[in-house]
Amino acid sequence: xxxxxxxxxxxxxxxxxxxxxxxxxxxxxxxxxxxxxxxxxxxxxxxxxxxxxxxxxxxxxxxxxxxxxxxxxxxxxxxxxxxxxxxxxxxxxxxxxxxxxxxxxxxxxxxxxxxxxxxxxxxxxxxxxxxxxxxxxxxxxxxxxxxxxxxxxxxxxxxxxxxxxxxxxxxxxxxxxxxxxxxxxxxxxxxxxxxxxxxxxxxxxxxxxxxxxxxxxxxxxxxxxxxxxxxxxxxx
Amino acid sequence: xxxxxxxxxxxxxxxxxxxxxxxxxxxxxxxxxxxxxxxxxxxxxxxxxxxxxxxxxxxxxxxxxxxxxxxxxxxxxxxxxxxxxxxxxxxxxxxxxxxxxxxxxxxxxxxxxxxxxxxxxxxxxxxxxxxxxxxxxxxxxxxxxxxxxxxxxxxxxxxxxxxxxxxxxxxxxxxxxxxxxxxxxxxxxxxxxxxxxxxxxxxxxxxxxxxxxxxxxxxxxxxxxxxxxxxxxxxx
Numbered sequence: 001x002x003x004x005x006x007x008x009x010x011x012x013x014x015x016x017x018x019x020x021x022x023x024x025x026x027x028x029x030x031x032x033x034x035x036x037x038x039x040x041x042x043x044x045x046x047x048x049x050x051x052x053x054x055x056x057x058x059x060x061x062x063x064x065x066x067x068x069x070x071x072x073x074x075x076x077x078x079x080x081x082x083x084x085x086x087x088x089x090x091x092x093x094x095x096x097x098x099x100x101x102x103x104x105x106x107x108x109x110x111x112x113x114x115x116x117x118x119x120x121x122x123x124x125x126x127x128x129x130x131x132x133x134x135x136x137x138x139x140x141x142x143x144x145x146x147x148x149x150x151x152x153x154x155x156x157x158x159x160x161x162x163x164x165x166x167x168x169x170x171x172x173x174x175x176x177x178x179x180x181x182x183x184x185x186x187x188x189x190x191x192x193x194x195x196x197x198x199x200x201x202x203x204x205x206x207x208x209x210x211x212x213x214x215x216x217x218x219x220x221x222x223x224x225x226x227x228x229x230x231x232x233x234x235x236x
Numbered sequence: 237x238x239x240x241x242x243x244x245x246x247x248x249x250x251x252x253x254x255x256x257x258x259x260x261x262x263x264x265x266x267x268x269x270x271x272x273x274x275x276x277x278x279x280x281x282x283x284x285x286x287x288x289x290x291x292x293x294x295x296x297x298x299x300x301x302x303x304x305x306x307x308x309x310x311x312x313x314x315x316x317x318x319x320x321x322x323x324x325x326x327x328x329x330x331x332x333x334x335x336x337x338x339x340x341x342x343x344x345x346x347x348x349x350x351x352x353x354x355x356x357x358x359x360x361x362x363x364x365x366x367x368x369x370x371x372x373x374x375x376x377x378x379x380x381x382x383x384x385x386x387x388x389x390x391x392x393x394x395x396x397x398x399x400x401x402x403x404x405x406x407x408x409x410x411x412x413x414x415x416x417x418x419x420x421x422x423x424x425x426x427x428x429x430x431x432x433x434x435x436x437x438x439x440x441x442x443x444x445x446x447x448x449x450x451x452x453x454x455x456x457x458x459x460x461x462x463x464x465x466x467x468x469x470x471x472x
Contacts, residue, residue: 054408065446069410077413172303178458178462181433196433197415197416197434220415230411232408
């Protein structure tokens with residue numbers, strides 16, 4: 001972790017520990033520089049990172065303010081491969097239905113820029129939150145990037161392993177979502193009636209070098225999934 | 237529009253006009269500087285903006301590459317108050333059900349940081365896409381910020397008016413979403429059966445100074461709404 005990331009982490013922790021509320025003002029730049037004993041450029045980068053993460057917002061000429069969503073029980077839609085930070089209050093577990101090294105479907109090949117002769121790890125899981133089904137998930141990992149998976153790894157956080165175990169740098173992702181009715185298979189895995197509503201989310205995860213490495217298809221139990229997104233102004 | 241925004245716009249247009257594909261490399265910095273006759277710092281800011289917008293991605297030591305989602309017919313979930321750019325191929329219209337200056341509900345007051353004695357404009361609309369219902373929308377605008385609305389304005393793009401007509405600077409927004417079943421009123425407005433799936437999205441829009449000015453509750457017709465989100469790495 002780089003210095004400015006470390007400082008950003010500490011500022012975020014300070015906001016959490018002191019339960020600062022939306023709109024509360026942070027100390028001025030000079031105070032933060034002194035407190036953390038870093039240069040102006042470092043603290044500026046830390047604050048830019050926190051702004052991108054939706055932790056603070058800056059008003060020109062006026063200061064830096066705390067930004068936080070106010071609702072408990074909502075998961076971040078944009079970090080759904082890392083439930084841990086959002087769901088600290090919850091307990092998420094996985095049941096592995098299938099783990100297989102195989103050839104990709106046409107759909108998976110298209111989304112991962114592979115041919116039908118390349119190898120992928122196929123993972124099928126049901127995830128649970130506080131003992132309730134949270135989602136049903138099918139994922140395809142490009143084997144030439146995610147070189148090894150086993151049952152133990154996929155029963156935990158695969159992304160934690162990808163980052164820490166394989167040392168890969170996870171970059172941007174493209175997310176496609178729509179709402180529909182559960183089919184029979186999904187309904188059985190989720191313990192709901194066929195025809196009940198579902199949130200269906202497809203995500204293509206890329207490394208920082210732009211290579212797609214994971215194509216995932218997730219069907220959420222509508223009774224268990226409430227999401228938030230923090231959008232910054234450039235997105236509007 | 238500032239210089240770097242103008243250049244960013246032109247680079248984006250160049251990518252569109254030449255149908256550049258995901259992963260295609262853009263010219264190096266020096267070439268872009270010469271081509272647009274601007275400084276290195278300007279072109280760098282332009283590229284940073286395009287990266288935030290999900291139009292390009294940068295690989296350190298390697299260059300700048302085109303990033304684009306590949307699916308037609310998906311709307312951006314993070315710019316749902318500005319259908320125009322995403323839905324160029326589509327035709328979106330609105331039917332105004334109600335427009336009233338009134339006191340906020342408790343829920344609207346909470347989300348807009350108002351008291352129950354403050355004034356809000358309440359707008360209830362059904363929006364259509366290619367002749368089909370797209371969504372049913374209820375919005376509350378803080379009257380002390382959005383000082384005037386009339387029937388003609390709310391039958392068009394309210395956000396266009398807020399930006400251009402009132403000169404307000406729209407900043408970040410907090411989005412909360414979940415999936416549920418349509419109630420009777422929603423089903424009637426959308427022309428669907430009660431109990432059919434819905435995507436329900438609440439958004440609190442803020443000015444760049446952090447003031448919330450619009451609390452909107454939108455129920456989407458699940459048959460008409462497919463969304464994409466481009467997430468950048470800091471969000472994961």
